Amino acid sequence: MRALFPGSFDPVTPGHQDVLRRAALLFDEVVVCVMSNSNKTGRFPITERLDRLRAAATDLSNVTVDSHTGGLLVDYCRRGGIDVVIRGVRGVADLDYEMPMARMNHELAGVETFFIAADPALAHISSTLVTAMSQQDRVRE
Template structure:
């Protein structure tokens, strides 16, 4: 059986926490689609096209990433459209789990064939989130340890451009 899965998120920017989940999931699933949400409500620093490009760079070493796409729809609708029955979700804390359980139930209502598979974050990266990275960067803190090198430099460049405006 061919096991395909979708890993949705905002990835603004993609962190070592995201890569932990993607790498571990790539050892279980034959193909992974990374689906990057527009997420206008989160006010991303990178536009969708930039986030797709950075995610491609960060995951280029993984051979079973089927594709990296942008989307602006319910993730259950996307899964149906991509003919995928598995959704990958990362869980860092009990608060994440509470939210994810509710989301999984809603997704199951929308697309009954969809199963959510939860990956507990590895302890080394369990505290990393894109929001925390952006907050550290906003106050000129060192956010380099949380991002792959090329993503760090792209983020630094982007943040410098934003601060000049």
């Protein structure tokens, strides 16, 4: 079964890498896809995010990396023959945010959502936190 792990990955975090590795063990193929959100301004160019994802997946033979701009997630799934969307969740707030989208993806295209609970050791990490820490490190230099 093919699964899609979508996200902005801006930047890729250890939590993203953990969810990707665990998903790769569960599905025949995982497409990790940088999605463009017109409501968000990215911190890193899409090409850099793709490179970082490829580096994170070098030892995962069943993982491919792609990007998608414009259109719905379910449109990408239909074109790619993908039946499952993978979402990592850190807690109840993430689940509350993800559930309406999961229901809509199912209603629109029959796409199921598979939630992977964050590793407790990584659950506090977000792309925003990683970016803030990076910027703080640059200031110290």
